[in-house]
Amino acid sequence: MLPDFDRHLQTYAEILLKIGLNLRAGQRLLITAVRTDGVPIEAAPLVREVVRQAYQMGSPFVEVIWGDEAVRLARFRYAPADSFAYYSSWHSEALREHTNRGDAVLNVTADNPTLLEGIDPHRLATARRAVLEHMAPYFQNVTRNVMNWLVAAAAVTGWAEKVFPDLRGEAAVDRLWDAIFQACRVYEPEPLAAWQRHIAGLKARGAYLNARRYDALRFRGPGTDLTVGLAEGHMWQGAQNTAANGVTYTANIPTEEVFTAPHARRVEGVVRATMPLNFGGVLIADFSLEFEGGRVVALRAGQNEDALRRLVETDEGAARLGEVALVPHSSPIARSGLLFYNTLFDENAASHIALGRAYRDCIAGGEKMSDEAFAAAGGNDSLEHVDFMIGSGEMDVDGLRNGVSEPVMRGGEWAFVV
Amino acid sequence: MLPDFDRHLQTYAEILLKIGLNLRAGQRLLITAVRTDGVPIEAAPLVREVVRQAYQMGSPFVEVIWGDEAVRLARFRYAPADSFAYYSSWHSEALREHTNRGDAVLNVTADNPTLLEGIDPHRLATARRAVLEHMAPYFQNVTRNVMNWLVAAAAVTGWAEKVFPDLRGEAAVDRLWDAIFQACRVYEPEPLAAWQRHIAGLKARGAYLNARRYDALRFRGPGTDLTVGLAEGHMWQGAQNTAANGVTYTANIPTEEVFTAPHARRVEGVVRATMPLNFGGVLIADFSLEFEGGRVVALRAGQNEDALRRLVETDEGAARLGEVALVPHSSPIARSGLLFYNTLFDENAASHIALGRAYRDCIAGGEKMSDEAFAAAGGNDSLEHVDFMIGSGEMDVDGLRNGVSEPVMRGGEWAFVV
Numbered sequence: 074m075l076p077d078f079d080r081h082l083q084t085y086a087e088i089l090l091k092i093g094l095n096l097r098a099g100q101r102l103l104i105t106a107v108r109t110d111g112v113p114i115e116a117a118p119l120v121r122e123v124v125r126q127a128y129q130m131g132s133p134f135v136e137v138i139w140g141d142e143a144v145r146l147a148r149f150r151y152a153p154a155d156s157f158a159y160y161s162s163w164h165s166e167a168l169r170e171h172t173n174r175g176d177a178v179l180n181v182t183a184d185n186p187t188l189l190e191g192i193d194p195h196r197l198a199t200a201r202r203a204v205l206e207h208m209a210p211y212f213q214n215v216t217r218n219v220m221n222w223l224v225a226a227a228a229v230t231g232w233a234e235k236v237f238p239d240l241r242g243e244a245a246v247d248r249l250w251d252a253i254f255q256a257c258r259v260y261e262p263e264p265l266a267a268w269q270r271h272i273a274g275l276k277a278r279g280a281y282l283n284a285r286r287y288d289a290l291r292f293r294g295p296g297t298d299l300t301v302g303l304a305e306g307h308m309w310q311g312a313q314n315t316a317a318n319g320v321t322y323t324a325n326i327p328t329e330e331v332f333t334a335p336h337a338r339r340v341e342g343v344v345r346a347t348m349p350l351n352f353g354g355v356l357i358a359d360f361s362l363e364f365e366g367g368r369v370v371a372l373r374a375g376q377n378e379d380a381l382r383r384l385v386e387t388d389e390g391a392a393r394l395g396e397v398a399l400v401p402h403s404s405p406i407a408r409s410g411l412l413f414y415n416t417l418f419d420e421n422a423a424s425h426i427a428l429g430r431a432y433r434d435c436i437a438g439g440e441k442m443s444d445e446a447f448a449a450a451g452g453n454d455s456l457e458h459v460d461f462m463i464g465s466g467e468m469d470v471d472g473l474r475n476g477v478s479e480p481v482m483r484g485g486e487w488a489f490v491v
Numbered sequence: 492m493l494p495d496f497d498r499h500l501q502t503y504a505e506i507l508l509k510i511g512l513n514l515r516a517g518q519r520l521l522i523t524a525v526r527t528d529g530v531p532i533e534a535a536p537l538v539r540e541v542v543r544q545a546y547q548m549g550s551p552f553v554e555v556i557w558g559d560e561a562v563r564l565a566r567f568r569y570a571p572a573d574s575f576a577y578y579s580s581w582h583s584e585a586l587r588e589h590t591n592r593g594d595a596v597l598n599v600t601a602d603n604p605t606l607l608e609g610i611d612p613h614r615l616a617t618a619r620r621a622v623l624e625h626m627a628p629y630f631q632n633v634t635r636n637v638m639n640w641l642v643a644a645a646a647v648t649g650w651a652e653k654v655f656p657d658l659r660g661e662a663a664v665d666r667l668w669d670a671i672f673q674a675c676r677v678y679e680p681e682p683l684a685a686w687q688r689h690i691a692g693l694k695a696r697g698a699y700l701n702a703r704r705y706d707a708l709r710f711r712g713p714g715t716d717l718t719v720g721l722a723e724g725h726m727w728q729g730a731q732n733t734a735a736n737g738v739t740y741t742a743n744i745p746t747e748e749v750f751t752a753p754h755a756r757r758v759e760g761v762v763r764a765t766m767p768l769n770f771g772g773v774l775i776a777d778f779s780l781e782f783e784g785g786r787v788v789a790l791r792a793g794q795n796e797d798a799l800r801r802l803v804e805t806d807e808g809a810a811r812l813g814e815v816a817l818v819p820h821s822s823p824i825a826r827s828g829l830l831f832y833n834t835l836f837d838e839n840a841a842s843h844i845a846l847g848r849a850y851r852d853c854i855a856g857g858e859k860m861s862d863e864a865f866a867a868a869g870g871n872d873s874l875e876h877v878d879f880m881i882g883s884g885e886m887d888v889d890g891l892r893n894g895v896s897e898p899v900m901r902g903g904e905w906a907f908v909v
Binding site: 132 | 542
């Protein structure tokens with residue numbers, strides 16, 4: 074076991090509750106894993122610590138929905154071919170009711186990135202669509218910041234052995250916890266204060282970019298020349314939001330990004346991913362997308378191209394962008410040199426874009442806009458929201474406005490000072 | 492690890508699915524722990540084996556609701572005093588919807604019998620009532636045999652260390668698995684055939700008792716002289732039921748009992764429990780109840796009398812009997828000499844009675860009777876159904892009919908041959 078593991082786990086749980094969720098006394102908490110069947114049972118040490126601290130912070134009721142990758146895999150392997158549209162509404166209903174009431178949600182990510190390699194892609198796509206359709210009311214609450222929510226990670230064997238292929242079992246898990254603690258500032262002398270400083274820095278980046286009012290960003294790097302139009306009234310966000318329930322929170326731990334809404338109909342050019350993408354248990358790797366009028370018109374992938382095509386074909390919005398995010402190549406996570414095969418970490422090691430739904434607060438007033446008004450401003454909608462990494466040390470980014478171009482990033486690093 | 496553990500676990504899972512649930516191809520399965528928050532995560536090896544086999548038997552969708560005793564305990568220790576009536580309906584709704592559709596339920600019992608010792612009894616009673624009220628629609632489906640359901644056990648540390656107080660951790664768990672496998676005929680050369688013979692034997696006992704048409708049973712032993720009137724049209728049941736969904740199943744593994752419905756208003760005398768009772772994480776021990784006109788009029792307990800009093804005061808039916816069951820003192824579980832502190836096992840080691848709700852099929856036509864007709868015949872109703880053990884090697888049981896008495900059990904053994 075990692076030296077001082079229990080103490081570091083306590084600190085990590087404290088960061089999740091105080092910096093991430095900013096859980097309020099009297100607020101209920103639901104802990105789950107939204108896109109799978111629940112928090113992996115192997116994450117019990119973290120979950121138990123979060124539960125204890127949440128009650129001690131005055132939460133009146135903390136609930137956990139657990140899942141198990143072995144159970145998940147058994148379904149894909151052994152269930153009848155025509156059964157993959159089955160979904161029981163209890164998980165999605167629990168999330169809908171809970172978040173409609175303004176209660177907090179901790180979404181734990183710990184997926185084995187290759188759990189479902191080799192499974193019939195049609196089974197995967199059918200099951201994924203069922204989850205997304207049932208979870209749509211919850212994702213709408215997320216997208217509109219109805220409540221404080223958080224995505225955070227737990228180290229478990231299946232995932233850890235993919236990140237550290239030379240290690241097995243507990244040794245791999247220990248190394249992954251170490252990497253998570255490092256990325257989440259657990260080892261700082263004063264972790265909560267370090268987080269406050271970091272959040273202030275990200276907010277300053279966002280404020281600078283908001284003041285520039287760019288029409289578009291142009292990304293150039295190996296295999297990439299992509300111009301991403303920005304939505305009308307777009308707002309750069311970073312590190313903190315204030316939810317409709319009044320709580321100011323940080324939705325991802327770790328977070329190193331500032332991000333905003335692209336214009337769903339103004340994206341042109343070609344982009345090459347700089348990291349593989351863990352797409353629900355299969356790795357899409359070595360892939361490129363070509364856009365015209367905001368829409369994907371061509372794609373190719375060295376691995377699991379079929380899964381990428383099914384993603385883009387989910388609905389109209391899944392072929393368009395809903396997020397553009399800037400992360401310097403010197404981010405602590407990038408400096409670790411690790412490929413996490415987990416979007417929460419990899420997206421905070423590199424600039425990235427997302428296919429699918431846009432966040433409402435990335436357009437001024439968007440949380441209260443009608444769907445039509447949001448779409449008219451360029452905001453995208455979809456069942457999906459899938460980030461993938463395009464940044465690297467060779468990426469230049471320019472901001473375009475009224476025909477003038479100015480540097481935003483050079484060689485993957487910020488080209489401006491705040 | 493126990494020798495051949497994996498193979499024995501496979502056999503055990505097969506018994507649960509083929510003898511217990513008799514799961515049909517095309518039938519969905521929900522695995523949970525009804526009275527707590529879900530199947531203990533430590534039971535994962537069993538759950539995974541059941542899931543795999545269920546899919547291979549043609550189930551289109553197997554779901555698991557998991558729980559964790561540490562999370563449960565944290566709530567009782569740390570949550571605000573006024574929060575214990577909180578309940579989220581997702582667990583009870585999942586069970587209600589699932590069973591209304593006629594799907595199968597596996598209810599896994601593995602509770603640490605002293606988990607909640609020392610917790611404020613008011614907290615426990617408030618939380619228990621919330622569970623029972625929300626679960627009432629599910630329990631009605633159970634009581635009416637709407638679907639095939641099964642209660643079965645898994646060995647986990649907290650429970651195992653109570654049964655084997657000289658052992659710790661894996662050693663205790665191994666011993667408890669061994670005891671469970673023994674009690675469930677896993678070690679028989681042909682376990683499924685052994686179960687079929689055993690079921691036939693229990694059904695023959697039930698048929699004999701049904702033919703006797705007793706008005707009442709009289710129990711006599713140390714501290715006990717209790718006359719239990721039987722409901723009008725009472726039917727003895729044992730080992731097998733046929734559910735409304737058409738499936739013939741065995742609701743408990745193990746099972747050694749034949750049982751029927753007492754008359755809720757015709758129980759007289761005093762009864763002393765012969766084993767402690769695990770009542771939701773506290774042990775009620777060394778206790779006696781006195782009945783007049785079917786109702787508990789006095790009680791005392793050497794340990795946790797307060798919990799016993801709260802149980803009896805839950806509602807009108809909780810002070811009356813809903814089940815009377817006969818189990819010979821030579822049952823394999825009794826012969827093991829173990830006290831399991833778990834009703835599924837202890838009730839199959841000794842004759843027992845239950846406070847609370849009666850099973851509908853213990854009165855002829857009861858599954859389709861109105862509540863009023865069922866009550867008029869003597870059938871009891873309550874939020875509760877709590878079995879406790881009264882049998883021993885010193886217990887005599889007589890059947891009474893038209894003023895004539897005949898021996899049913901002598902010295903805890905059957906006094907008749909079938």
